[in-house]
Amino acid sequence: MANLSALRSDFDRVPSSGSLRVTKAPPLSLETLDCLPSAVRRPGFDVAALRPGILHLGCGAFHRAHQAVFTQRAIEAETSGAAGAAPPAWGIVASSLRQPSTRNALRPQDGLYTVLERGPDATRAEVVGSLREVGFAPEDPAGLLARFADPAIRIVTLTVTSSAYSLDPAADGPCPDHPEIQRDHQGPAACNALGVLVGGLAAAQKAGTRPPVVMACDNLPENGRTLQQAAMDYASLTDDRLANWIGRSVQFPSSMVDRITPAVTDLDVADAAMMLGLADAAPVAAEPFRQWVIEDFEGARPRWDAAGAEFVTDVAPWEASKLRLLNGTHMAIAYLGALVGLRTVFEVVAEPLFADYALRFMLEEQKPTLPPSRHDIDAYAHQLLQRWRNPGIVHDLGRVGRNGSDKLQPRLLASLMDNLQAGRPAPCTILAVAAWICCVTGLGVPAEAVEIEDPLSENLRSLGRAAGSDAARLTASVLEMENLFGQDLPRMQGFRAELTAAVSQLQRVGPRRAIAALMASAPAAPVLEFA
Numbered sequence: 001m002a003n004l005s006a007l008r009s010d011f012d013r014v015p016s017s018g019s020l021r022v023t024k025a026p027p028l029s030l031e032t033l034d035c036l037p038s039a040v041r042r043p044g045f046d047v048a049a050l051r052p053g054i055l056h057l058g059c060g061a062f063h064r065a066h067q068a069v070f071t072q073r074a075i076e077a078e079t080s081g082a083a084g085a086a087p088p089a090w091g092i093v094a095s096s097l098r099q100p101s102t103r104n105a106l107r108p109q110d111g112l113y114t115v116l117e118r119g120p121d122a123t124r125a126e127v128v129g130s131l132r133e134v135g136f137a138p139e140d141p142a143g144l145l146a147r148f149a150d151p152a153i154r155i156v157t158l159t160v161t162s163s164a165y166s167l168d169p170a171a172d173g174p175c176p177d178h179p180e181i182q183r184d185h186q187g188p189a190a191c192n193a194l195g196v197l198v199g200g201l202a203a204a205q206k207a208g209t210r211p212p213v214v215m216a217c218d219n220l221p222e223n224g225r226t227l228q229q230a231a232m233d234y235a236s237l238t239d240d241r242l243a244n245w246i247g248r249s250v251q252f253p254s255s256m257v258d259r260i261t262p263a264v265t266d267l268d269v270a271d272a273a274m275m276l277g278l279a280d281a282a283p284v285a286a287e288p289f290r291q292w293v294i295e296d297f298e299g300a301r302p303r304w305d306a307a308g309a310e311f312v313t314d315v316a317p318w319e320a321s322k323l324r325l326l327n328g329t330h331m332a333i334a335y336l337g338a339l340v341g342l343r344t345v346f347e348v349v350a351e352p353l354f355a356d357y358a359l360r361f362m363l364e365e366q367k368p369t370l371p372p373s374r375h376d377i378d379a380y381a382h383q384l385l386q387r388w389r390n391p392g393i394v395h396d397l398g399r400v401g402r403n404g405s406d407k408l409q410p411r412l413l414a415s416l417m418d419n420l421q422a423g424r425p426a427p428c429t430i431l432a433v434a435a436w437i438c439c440v441t442g443l444g445v446p447a448e449a450v451e452i453e454d455p456l457s458e459n460l461r462s463l464g465r466a467a468g469s470d471a472a473r474l475t476a477s478v479l480e481m482e483n484l485f486g487q488d489l490p491r492m493q494g495f496r497a498e499l500t501a502a503v504s505q506l507q508r509v510g511p512r513r514a515i516a517a518l519m520a521s522a523p524a525a526p527v528l529e530f531a
Helices: 004-008 061-065 067-079 101-109 141-148 179-186 193-207 223-236 240-249 266-276 316-339 345-349 352-369 377-388 397-401 404-421 427-441 457-467 471-479 493-520
Strands: 011-013 020-022 052-057 091-096 113-118 123-128 131-136 155-158 213-216 255-258 284-286 291-295 310-312
Touching (some): 052 193, 061 067, 061 113, 067 091, 067 123, 091 101, 101 131, 113 266, 123 266, 193 223, 193 240, 213 223, 223 240, 255 316, 316 352, 316 377, 316 397, 316 404, 316 427, 316 493, 345 352, 345 377, 352 377, 352 404, 404 427, 427 457, 427 493, 457 471, 471 493
Parallel strands (some): 052 091, 052 155, 091 131, 155 213, 291 310
Antiparallel strands (some): 011 020, 113 123, 255 291
16 A cells, blocks of 8 residues: 555655646555545545446546536445445446547546546545446447446436437437438447447347436436437337337436536646645546436436435426526627637636626526526526636636537527517627627637637538628528528528627627627617518
């Protein structure tokens, strides 16, 4: 067993910066777990004795900062007061679908890693031990599918992002012509998240075992029902009996997840090493806030409620608040901030003008579109601003705004349509959509602007080049993309005129002056005239 004082001697003071640098600290692992300083929170159970019970697809930073932490707390709640007892069988078997890097980093560490909880004034470290196995799907596809038929695996969770479902925005289902779906059908084994899920459920059906509960943890409207329908549609491409069985036999509870988890940086790696006295190749950083609201389901589950999760009969009110206030506002300020060269969410909301815009957007335009609930929406909106003002969280605008064409409908356009149909003005939303158009087409974008990645960027930039400086032509050509905007919204003449004016204004005066003009004016009610 490594000696703690010896480990601490492996840090050197760097005179130029005053920071600490690890030179030869041993890695975090089960062997070195007992060497952690007392200030570092560690698993409250015997990690080596933890047996698997959950299969997770997509072993990214968010899962490790969110569901894995909730699961660790749940296991601790069940083992509290039972000295020497084996922990309940809720260990997580995780599989990365696209890259082996997380597997490669975590295996030498016995699945252990650090969560750095970065608050406004301090950073706390916790070592998480609920992740017991980590794999890479393409290297052992048969073994991954067999997990679905293992009676020990009672729950399957997914954090793969909305784009990984290969959905067709216009059809609300998987796109049969999507390259990943085509590759799954032509190749020896599925690599797409839907393909892996359906293949695994087919293995459970064939084995005659009770299928696991499947829980989506991605930012999709009605994510459980959306995933179930997508799985059924995917299965029906080749096997109608399997599709019907999935609809009858598999539970897909919806859930709402919330914790800001930025991309890992070199500073996170250095801070984890400094606080642990051990080298951690796979730390994650997150804000102190975390929330998980889960639609109730039948069957065994960890004591997530003891860890702070809520089980409810209907997730919709929480889901709508998260998608439209947090995610929608995140998109709006990401595109507007990117156009002026700001880099992080913190930098944007640190400017009173942007913060006032964000609050008006949430309370005047997003709040009226939310379903009735017992939420205090005003308090939630102000809480979001406080969370975004946390200087410890470096949330990159390029990361927040990427893949906007996949997210535009649920986060901005759905509420925009609700407002317009109700006769409510929505200038903040229209300005956000205009900012997205400017960012992804490159038209009128200054040199200092942050680049925003989008799966449709090649097509969108070609529209920008064709439109030149003509904002009306650009707006009209983008609105012709029915897969993004549908048919009804582009036919609203008042909306088209407002969006064109907003695009032109952003090109002429930039986001700061455009927002200042918006905030100084009282919006007029829209006129619903259809082409």
